[in-house]
Amino acid sequence: MKKFINDPKQFVPEMLEGIALANPDTLRYVPEYHLIHRADAPNHDKVTIIQGSGSGHEPAHVMTVGRGMLDGACPGDVFAAPPIDYIIGSTKLLASNKGVLLLVNNYTGDRMAFEMAEEASSADGIAVRTLFIDDDVSVQDSTYTVGRRGVAGNFFVMKAVGAAAETGADLDELVRIGEKVNSVTRTMGVALTACTPPARGAPLFELGDDEIEIGVGIHGEPGRRRALWMPANEIVDELLGAIVPDLPFVSGDRVAVMVNGLGGTPISELYILYGIIHKRLTALGMTIGRNYVGEYCTSLDMAGASITLVRLDDEIEMLLAAPAEIAMRVF
Amino acid sequence: MKKFINDPKQFVPEMLEGIALANPDTLRYVPEYHLIHRADAPNHDKVTIIQGSGSGHEPAHVMTVGRGMLDGACPGDVFAAPPIDYIIGSTKLLASNKGVLLLVNNYTGDRMAFEMAEEASSADGIAVRTLFIDDDVSVQDSTYTVGRRGVAGNFFVMKAVGAAAETGADLDELVRIGEKVNSVTRTMGVALTACTPPARGAPLFELGDDEIEIGVGIHGEPGRRRALWMPANEIVDELLGAIVPDLPFVSGDRVAVMVNGLGGTPISELYILYGIIHKRLTALGMTIGRNYVGEYCTSLDMAGASITLVRLDDEIEMLLAAPAEIAMRVF
Structure with a gap:
C-alpha cells in the first residue's frame, strides 16, 4: 500500500x-x-x-x-x-x-x-x-x-x-x-478497480485486470454483476438503462446530471462520460438543467464513477442554484 | 488498461x-x-x-x-x-x-x-x-x-x-x-504509481510496489531519486527541503500553498499532506495567505502529488483573490 x-x-x-x-x-x-x-x-x-x-x-x-x-x-x-x-x-x-x-x-x-x-x-x-x-x-x-x-x-x-x-x-x-x-434522485456506479482502506493495507475486494463491477457500492459492496471491461459508451448505456426507467425519467423531463468520480479516476475520463450521457439523455427528450462533473462522494482510491440523475422542478433548481461555500473549492 | x-x-x-x-x-x-x-x-x-x-x-x-x-x-x-x-x-x-x-x-x-x-x-x-x-x-x-x-x-x-x-x-x-x-513560484512532485496513457495501454514507467519517484515530472519523467515508500511526514520534509531553499522562502514570507493531486490520489490524502505542510511552514515562520488543495495539473491516473509555494505580495495576492469561473467547479 x-x-x-x-x-x-x-x-x-x-x-x-x-x-x-x-x-x-x-x-x-x-x-x-x-x-x-x-x-x-x-x-x-x-x-x-x-x-x-x-x-x-x-x-x-x-x-x-x-x-x-x-x-x-x-x-x-x-x-x-x-x-x-x-x-x-x-x-x-x-x-x-x-x-x-x-x-x-x-x-x-x-x-x-x-x-x-x-x-x-x-x-x-x-x-x-x-x-x-x-x-x-x-x-x-x-x-x-x-x-x-x-x-x-x-x-x-x-x-x-x-x-x-x-x-x-x-x-x-x-x-x-x-x-x-x-x-427524484437516482444513482448507479461502476468500479474499474477496488479501493484500499488504510488500516487494511490491501484492496478490499478482488477485481481482475479486465473486470469491472457494475452497480458497485461506495464501500466496495457487490453491485448487479461483474463484467468484462467495455467501452465507455456501453458502460453509460448499462448505467442509464438502470437509472432512467427506475424513477422513471421520461421525455420532457428537466434533469440535473452528476458524473461522480470514485477517487482514482481522472476528471478527463469523467468528462468523456458526461459527453456520452448528455447525448443519450438529449436523444431521450430530456433537458439538462444543471451538471456536476468531478468528485462528490468517493470510495477512497477506487477507479470508477457513478451517474446521478435528479428530476428538476422550479423549487429544486432554485435551491441547487443558490450560492454555497465549502472546503472543496478551486480558487 | x-x-x-x-x-x-x-x-x-x-x-x-x-x-x-x-x-x-x-x-x-x-x-x-x-x-x-x-x-x-x-x-x-x-x-x-x-x-x-x-x-x-x-x-x-x-x-x-x-x-x-x-x-x-x-x-x-x-x-x-x-x-x-x-x-x-x-x-x-x-x-x-x-x-x-x-x-x-x-x-x-x-x-x-x-x-x-x-x-x-x-x-x-x-x-x-x-x-x-x-x-x-x-x-x-x-x-x-x-x-x-x-x-x-x-x-x-x-x-x-x-x-x-x-x-x-x-x-x-x-x-x-x-x-x-x-x-516566485516553486513546485516539486512525487509519484506513488506510474500513469497509463490511453494510446499506450500500459504504465508509462515501472515503479515497484514499495517504490516512489521523488521529483517526478508530469509526463512520468524521472525526478531526483527513486526511494522506498515513506510516511507522509517524511515525503513532505523531502519536498519542502527542495522547494524552500530554492527561492529561498524565508521566515516572514507570506505564501500561497498548493497541494496538487496527480490524478489517482484521493483528496483525503491531499488534506493530510496540507496539514503537515501548514505546520512545517508555520514553524519556519511563514504565513499561509492562500491555500489550494485538489487537482490542478494531473498526470492522467498517476497516484501522487506535488507541492507548490508562491511568495505573495499585495499585487499577487489581489490577483489570486479576484473572481474567476471555469469548467472545474463544484456547484
Whole structure:
C-alpha cells in the first residue's frame, strides 16, 4: 500500500486537521467527535444540518461543511458509522433554536447510530429530525443495508436543504424538501478497480485486470454483476438503462446530471462520460438543467464513477442554484 | 488498461466535446484545433490568453478556460505539444485588438511549437507575446526540457494574468505580471504509481510496489531519486527541503500553498499532506495567505502529488483573490 499517510490509525484525524488548517476563517475542528463544523455554528436563525457517515468518501461530508451546505460533519473511521456519542456530542454542540436536521445515508450501522442519537438528543430537549438518503438503484438490499444504499445523490439533498436552511426554513420544511429531492434522485456506479482502506493495507475486494463491477457500492459492496471491461459508451448505456426507467425519467423531463468520480479516476475520463450521457439523455427528450462533473462522494482510491440523475422542478433548481461555500473549492 | 474511454484515438476529442456540452453558455469547442474557448472571445477590451500543452493534465488547461482565467486552450494529444497549426489557428480566431498572450510550460516541443506560432502570428499582424513557465525545482534539465519543467505552478501564472487581463491590463503588463509570478513560484512532485496513457495501454514507467519517484515530472519523467515508500511526514520534509531553499522562502514570507493531486490520489490524502505542510511552514515562520488543495495539473491516473509555494505580495495576492469561473467547479 502506498498512500500519503503516516499512521493508518491517524488517517481520519490527520485529514480533519488538514481541512481545519486550510479553512481557519470558516471551519472549526473538534477532535473529540471527529467534528468539522462551521465557525459560525450554531446560528439560531437557521436549522443546524449535520451529516455523519463513514470516512473515505471525501469530499463527502467533511469537505462539504460551509455556508449553504452542512453546519457540521462527524464521520466515523473509514467506512464505519460514527459512534453514537460523536453524533450526540455534535448535535448538542451545534443545536440551534430552530432545531437540528441529521442527514444519513441508508446503511444499517448509520441508521442505528443516528436513530439512537436522535432519541437521546430529543430526550435532551433538542428538536431533531433525521432524513435518510437511498438513491442507489443498483440493488434492493445489500451488504450493509436493508433497502437501497445512499450514495452520491446525497449531494443534492444536502445542497437543497442547505440552501433552504439559509433562508430560515423550519425543520418540517427541510424534511419535506429533503424527502422530495431524495425521491427524484437516482444513482448507479461502476468500479474499474477496488479501493484500499488504510488500516487494511490491501484492496478490499478482488477485481481482475479486465473486470469491472457494475452497480458497485461506495464501500466496495457487490453491485448487479461483474463484467468484462467495455467501452465507455456501453458502460453509460448499462448505467442509464438502470437509472432512467427506475424513477422513471421520461421525455420532457428537466434533469440535473452528476458524473461522480470514485477517487482514482481522472476528471478527463469523467468528462468523456458526461459527453456520452448528455447525448443519450438529449436523444431521450430530456433537458439538462444543471451538471456536476468531478468528485462528490468517493470510495477512497477506487477507479470508477457513478451517474446521478435528479428530476428538476422550479423549487429544486432554485435551491441547487443558490450560492454555497465549502472546503472543496478551486480558487 | 481499464478506463472510461471508447477509442484511445478519440480520448482528447471526446473529452473536449464533454467539456463543451457541460458548459454550453460559457464555452465553445472548435474540433479543428482541439480548441476550447470562451463563448465571448475575442473580447477586444482585454488581451486574449491562450495556453496549449499536451492533454492528460486536466483540469489543465482545457477546464481552466473561463472568466478571469484563459480565453482558450488548444491542447495536443496526450503528453504531446499542440501542432503548430492549432496554435496559429487558435491565435487568429481569438486575437483581440489588445493582443494575445501565449502561456507555455517549458518543454522543448511546446517551446518550438509556440515560438513558431508566435512568429507566424506576428507576421500576420497580431500582437503576440509568449510566456514560459518553469516552476519545477526537481531537475535542471530533463527528458523533454532544457532548463526547468513547467508543472502545477502554472496555475498561479494563469490566475494572475487572467485576473489582470480582465481589468484591461495591456500585453506588456501581463508579461511583467506573469514573469513575476513565475519567478516566485516553486513546485516539486512525487509519484506513488506510474500513469497509463490511453494510446499506450500500459504504465508509462515501472515503479515497484514499495517504490516512489521523488521529483517526478508530469509526463512520468524521472525526478531526483527513486526511494522506498515513506510516511507522509517524511515525503513532505523531502519536498519542502527542495522547494524552500530554492527561492529561498524565508521566515516572514507570506505564501500561497498548493497541494496538487496527480490524478489517482484521493483528496483525503491531499488534506493530510496540507496539514503537515501548514505546520512545517508555520514553524519556519511563514504565513499561509492562500491555500489550494485538489487537482490542478494531473498526470492522467498517476497516484501522487506535488507541492507548490508562491511568495505573495499585495499585487499577487489581489490577483489570486479576484473572481474567476471555469469548467472545474463544484456547484
